[in-house]
Amino acid sequence: MKFSNSYIFLALLFAFSLSIVSCGDDDDTMVEPTPTLDFSGTYTIADQMGRPAINTVFVSDDRKDEFNTTSVADMGGAFAGAFNDRLLALNPGYTTNALGWDAATFSGALATDVLTVSLDGTTTFFDGTNVLTGRALADDVIDTELLLIFGGEAGADNPGLTSDNVDSNDKAFLNTFPYLATPW
Amino acid sequence: MLNLKSITIVLLVAASWMFFMSADHIDAPDVQSTSADITDYYAFQSTENSNNIVFAVNVQGLLSPSATSGAMFDENVLLEVNIDTNADNVEDQVIQLIPRDGKMYAFGPFAPSTTGLTSTVQSTDDPLSVDITAYGENAIVGTKDGSKLFAGPRDDPFFFDLGAYTDVLAGNATGFSDPGNDTFAGTNVLSVVIEIPKSSIGGSGSVNTWVESKRK
Numbered sequence: 493m494k495f496s497n498s499y500i501f502l503a504l505l506f507a508f509s510l511s512i513v514s515c516g517d518d519d520d521t522m523v524e525p526t527p528t529l530d531f532s533g534t535y536t537i538a539d540q541m542g543r544p545a546i547n548t549v550f551v552s553d554d555r556k557d558e559f560n561t562t563s564v565a566d567m568g569g570a571f572a573g574a575f576n577d578r579l580l581a582l583n584p585g586y587t588t589n590a591l592g593w594d595a596a597t598f599s600g601a602l603a604t605d606v607l608t609v610s611l612d613g614t615t616t617f618f619d620g621t622n623v624l625t626g627r628a629l630a631d632d633v634i635d636t637e638l639l640l641i642f643g644g645e646a647g648a649d650n651p652g653l654t655s656d657n658v659d660s661n662d663k664a665f666l667n668t669f670p671y672l673a674t675p676w
Numbered sequence: 677m678l679n680l681k682s683i684t685i686v687l688l689v690a691a692s693w694m695f696f697m698s699a700d701h702i703d704a705p706d707v708q709s710t711s712a713d714i715t716d717y718y719a720f721q722s723t724e725n726s727n728n729i730v731f732a733v734n735v736q737g738l739l740s741p742s743a744t745s746g747a748m749f750d751e752n753v754l755l756e757v758n759i760d761t762n763a764d765n766v767e768d769q770v771i772q773l774i775p776r777d778g779k780m781y782a783f784g785p786f787a788p789s790t791t792g793l794t795s796t797v798q799s800t801d802d803p804l805s806v807d808i809t810a811y812g813e814n815a816i817v818g819t820k821d822g823s824k825l826f827a828g829p830r831d832d833p834f835f836f837d838l839g840a841y842t843d844v845l846a847g848n849a850t851g852f853s854d855p856g857n858d859t860f861a862g863t864n865v866l867s868v869v870i871e872i873p874k875s876s877i878g879g880s881g882s883v884n885t886w887v888e889s890k891r892k
Binding site: 529530531532533534535536537538539540541542544545547548551556557559560561563564565567568604605606607608609610611612613614615616625626627628629632633634650651652653655656657658659660661662663665667668669670671672673674675676 | 698699700701703704705706707710712713714716717718719720721722723724729730732739741744753754756758760764765766774776777781792793794795796797799811815817824826829830831833834835836837840841844850851852853854855856857858860861862863864867869871874877878879880881882883884885886887888889890891892
């Protein structure tokens with residue numbers, strides 16, 4: 493009994509000393525492995541947007557969540573009619589806009605909420621020449637939308653409603669990445 | 677009592693203003709004031725390199741300066757830039773942006789295995805990533821293979837006289853005031869900005885693009 497206890501003790505001591513030795517000798521192989529990040533799981537739609545202010549301006553309160561959770565491919569069918577009604581409620585005198593679009597054409601285009609972006613040059617919501625080729629930080633997108641909703645064919649209708657008279661951001665944008673201004 | 681009533685009225689008016697909010701800030705009941713609330717989306721040619729395109733996604737808007745240092749990206753919220761290259765309004769390429777342990781990771785652009793309203797993260801080894809820039813810190817920029825990535829608080833780049841717009845809608849004004857009053861002046865957002873070579877999404881022509889927040 494005594495012998496066997498001593499034997500076990502010595503065996504444990506030997507094993508322990510071995511583990512110390514191996515720790516000392518194997519520094520190179522004991523580096524912590526890079527932790528594997530866990531990105532598993534299914535992520536389900538909560539919010540979405542393409543062009544600015546579409547859900548806010550054109551979707552009725554009872555359908556705002558529905559708009560955010562409808563596939564872009566299905567938005568036109570689900571929302572074009574309601575957008576047409578909303579457009580004519582905002583501007584009962586709407587006939588056509590500066591793009592030459594009647595109410596149905598304009599509503600149909602807006603209801604599929606994607607932002608078209610050119611890969612060939614100027615990217616802007618509207619800069620006086622180019623229309624809907626992207627969205628730059630300094631673009632006055634609200635004025636563009638107001639003009640298209642209220643301005644009529646020549647952009648001269650409803651002059652009090654075609655600009656909010658806020659034409660630029662409250663901080664200058666950067667010319668270099670990440671372009672957005674530092675926080676307040 | 678009168679004071680309390682006045683305050684209540686002011687708060688109610690403020691709340692109704694908020695309801696009409698802006699670019700996409702608090703646009704709908706299920707997402708407003710959550711970590712998944714997208715406030716804005718921008719897509720533009722890089723001013724540093726005309727061969728690159730930039731996507732900027734902003735979430736969690738209307739942060740006061742004092743609230744900004746405590747604002748955090750949510751590890752359960754995936755931000756997904758969708759790119760339709762053949763005009764059928766179905767994404768052909770996606771860029772997945774998701775935070776882990778103080779870093780923002782970017783996967784893609786790649787053709788997703790499934791399209792539509794649910795996603796899994798298609799992670800790759802050694803992705804483009806960047807430490808999330810803390811409030812008050814200089815912008816940290818991650819780079820890899822000609823792409824750049826930033827994540828952190830920024831000034832809200834959106835500008836709009838929301839108050840006047842609400843007055844017009846409510847019939848309390850017949851037009852905007854001049855000069856207008858920028859409702860978003862002095863407020864911050866959490867931004868993710870990614871710049872990629874145009875060649876990675878087709879190189880020329882036009883694409884349709886939109887951004888989604890998706891929650892686990």
